[in-house]
Amino acid sequence: MRLRTSTMLVVLPLLFALVNNVLVSVSEAEIISLGPSKDNTLINNGSGSVSNGTGFLFAGKTGNSGPGALRALLAFDIASEIPAGATITDVQMTLTVLQAGNGSNNDSYGLHRVAQDWGEGKSFASGGNGAPSENNDATWIHTFFNSSFWTNPGGDFEGTPSATETVGSSGTVTWGSTSEMVANVQNWLNDPSSNFGWILIGNEASSASARRFGSREST
Numbered sequence: 001m002r003l004r005t006s007t008m009l010v011v012l013p014l015l016f017a018l019v020n021n022v023l024v025s026v027s028e029a030e031i032i033s034l035g036p037s038k039d040n041t042l043i044n045n046g047s048g049s050v051s052n053g054t055g056f057l058f059a060g061k062t063g064n065s066g067p068g069a070l071r072a073l074l075a076f077d078i079a080s081e082i083p084a085g086a087t088i089t090d091v092q093m094t095l096t097v098l099q100a101g102n103g104s105n106n107d108s109y110g111l112h113r114v115a116q117d118w119g120e121g122k123s124f125a126s127g128g129n130g131a132p133s134e135n136n137d138a139t140w141i142h143t144f145f146n147s148s149f150w151t152n153p154g155g156d157f158e159g160t161p162s163a164t165e166t167v168g169s170s171g172t173v174t175w176g177s178t179s180e181m182v183a184n185v186q187n188w189l190n191d192p193s194s195n196f197g198w199i200l201i202g203n204e205a206s207s208a209s210a211r212r213f214g215s216r217e218s219t
Helices: 179-190
Strands: 008-015 017-020 023-026 030-034 038-043 057-061 069-075 091-100 107-113 142-144 163-167 171-176 198-201 211-213
Touching: 038 057, 057 107, 057 198, 091 179, 107 171, 107 179, 163 171
Parallel strands: none
Antiparallel strands: 008 030, 008 091, 017 023, 038 069, 057 069, 057 211, 069 198, 091 171, 091 211, 107 163, 107 198
16 A cells, blocks of 8 residues: 655565465565654643644744744554564655755754654644644643643653654655664554654754644645
């Protein structure tokens, strides 16, 4: 299955065996493209009152008049699209940069494995300031607005990124394939209950460095 959006997770090639009694069939290597099952933007706000569940994705830092740090959450429903028992050998993730702040340069953006489940509500914003949080939105302090919380404001995630890539001011950018990305996706296939996706963290030191990316709803 190939789902085309401006955000794609590409798994290639994929080797698996189907066992039925004593009959074993081994497929040819496959390439599977997945759109995200959910995505959201965490917006630096101590009350968790703003989010961006159905708007564009943002990562980096706003200008001085904005909220500051922005982080993009993305998750992919691996288990429903890839057969159990498959061996993942290569993983790439592609995002489309739609806009960049005037303080942006060629900045390093890291994908970090998220450690808690999180939600996507119906909030919508076209800019990095966000919109009022809706039920079940992930926010800077909430995993699910407004009843469940991150242990650490800004999200709970692995400190070491699974992949890093330099992001310019426009065009598409692809992360991977790294051994860590492959291990992440393999673990999510083997244990779907551990699949909380990645968080994208960019340059949070420089003002107006944020990028706007296409999301599953807003391309």
